[in-house]
Amino acid sequence: MHGVLPSTAMLSPPPLLTARGLVKTYGRSRAVDGVDLDIPERAFTTFLGPSGCGKTTILRMIAGFERPDSGSLVLDGRSLIDVPPERRPVNTVFQNYALFPHLTVFENVAFSLTLRRRSPDPAPKVLRALETVHMAEFADRYPYQLSGGQQQRVAVARAMVAEPHLLLLDEPLSALDRKMRSHLQIELKDLQKRLGIAFVYVTHDQEEAFALSDIVVVMNRGRIVQRADPATLYARPANGFVADFIGSATLVPGTLTTVDARDGMAAIETSLGIINAPVIEGVASGDAALLVLRPEHMALCAEVRDRRSPVEWQGTVRHVVYQGNTYLVEAECAGIILRLTAQIPPGLGETVAIGLDPGRAFITRVGA
Template sequence: MSRTIALRDVSKRYGRESYAVERVSLTVEPGEFLVLLGPSGCGKSTVLRMIAGLEDITEGELYLDGEYANHVPPRERDIAMVFQSFALYPNMTSRANIGFPLRLRDPATDHEPQIEATARMLAIEDLLDRYPGQLSGGERQRVAMGRALSRHPSVFLMDEPLSSLDAKLRGHLRAEIARLTEELGVTTVYVTHDQAEVMSLGHRVAVMRGGVLQQVSSPRDAYALPSNVFVAAFIGTPRISLLEAVVHAPLDAGMSLDLGGQRLALPEPLSIDHQLLRIQQGRPVVVGLRSETVRIAPPSQARPGEVAMRGIVEHVEYQGHEALVHVNTGSRPAVVADLESARPPAAPGHRRRPHGNSLGPLGRRVMGRLSGAVATLEPPQSSSAGDAGVDPDRRGVRSDLVVRTGPQVRVRAGAQVPLLVDLAQLYVFDHAGRRICPAPDGLPDLEE
């Protein structure tokens, strides 16, 4: 039987220190698989532990199936947890580890049939009489999952259970977890910082930063429609290229994005999303381009909505089925350290710790790696033939754009390449980091 989990303005604070989690409101429906995603230290594991009852809730309310549960003891919540560290008893066999919670709950009953059934579900029947020290990492994690599954909990909590395993085994166990949770229909909350797990496991993803919930949506929407620049930068491999720009929208001419010496002209007639950029006239914005929106091709092969540009190849990552080409377009890097405020507006009378309008140290490191600029390159005014379109002063500066290509495209470091950008997949964020293009939900339909 699955349960509903509801958090209402839940916060966690340790002593007089700043909030580890602040005003998180979230509902997990029965049978849903929700992934909590975010960088280390963002508060996702703390949220999980508050649901389990392993951490007290400083402020706010927790409801399980509509019943107030802040002070319900952990053993009475019918919740099972799987940890990153496996947490198996080293002096017990796999059989004893799986059966431990069953014996604890009902010592007089023979639990062997239930243990055997759980082992068959996880394909570990031949490991039941081995001790944890005799098992591999993947086998120990299966036993840990079996211990959690054996008593048929109504809620399943997983705290980065695959992070200590090798890549091949992680992929295999991801598929196993997806199959098991689908079969059992148990409500699951899964904590991770691995985007592959988000995309392959979750019905919904909740992105956190600095203890604050940033976005709750399907994994597809979190990737395609990030609510702010942090979500855009955190989700996606390789990470999105973020580019500084200023909007120019004169009434008597076409709209363009000034990227510092070069301009990206938006094609006429303007799409509805691009029309919304007019209100940003003269204001700084951040443009985002994902690797699949740019391709290596000459201007003669441009499709409708694509704009030509050039760049110098800095580095090529060959990955077998594809290649990631890191390009220096010679454009001005974006300054994004104070781009986004993570905190929601304070309710009247609600006191908060000071936080400013900064992304914080982690955000600055992330954005520092992503800074860059992309533009439609005009014919060079003064450069050598080999460096057309690239400012000589930018030579040697790290790449500002990543292009995803097929393995058949062969380029070398130092070569100039022609690029085509699909403007239909252009992201634009305002000075506060909020997405303004594509248009946020809730805006009026301009065609009506």
């Protein structure tokens, strides 16, 4: 009797990079605290978190610039622990680009191949790399003759010319103005798709992480707090830290009164009343929890008179901030400051009716 082959739809490729139990300590401070992680092939993965959370330390351990105190790093089935940086199939784009000022654009990119002794004649590969980042016409210029965005493209070309299995990027857009950053985010994402190689990116900017990433790894205090696609992180944060760090949210503390694991709903008792909403897995009745309310979950009832909200509160307007196409309104209700968007700004001190669609809210854990 012939065995049944598993469906190809059920098979997932092995991860490109696997980390298990990574630890790195500086003095009494544990920068990376027992991290387990899988980086998939051909994906754009971003480490996101506040300064000092350990994201750059992990990047440096993958690159070989830092050695883990304990744990394993395996790339393409091969341990990286005893492999020096120049022998790893990994390249890094640094925050300051690290271009050699005395070398031309062509020479900066060719240096990567010279260092690794990859090609006796680097010209064809260098020109292909520069064409990929649309910098071939600047091959004879020096870094000081380039804009910040152009220097960033040269740094990417230098990193990719040696055909690494993995490209690491350490906040490469942080020195650029907002408009240039937005433009280069689109270019980087497009470049990653065209190259078909894995990018691992480090940033503390949530908007940047969401714009670029297939997978976002949120870190805090040396640990991974949540790993998910951007939409899941925003709509289903694993705990209060993620909910607060990702986007704008009001976190309302309360206690779970009932949890229905079958339909993923729960009732939470708060100072705003008892609210039924979707809930994260692994919690039980009696647990302390947080009701996560995003600005778009709520609206001024005066702006939606055609439908009555399942939940309505009375609040007093404390602040109104103009945001271009909308206004951000902060209204106090039962001691809680609710943040919501409005098309027409209410007056300061005005009493307003606030409507909530609880199906769009979310209940998550308290801890970090």
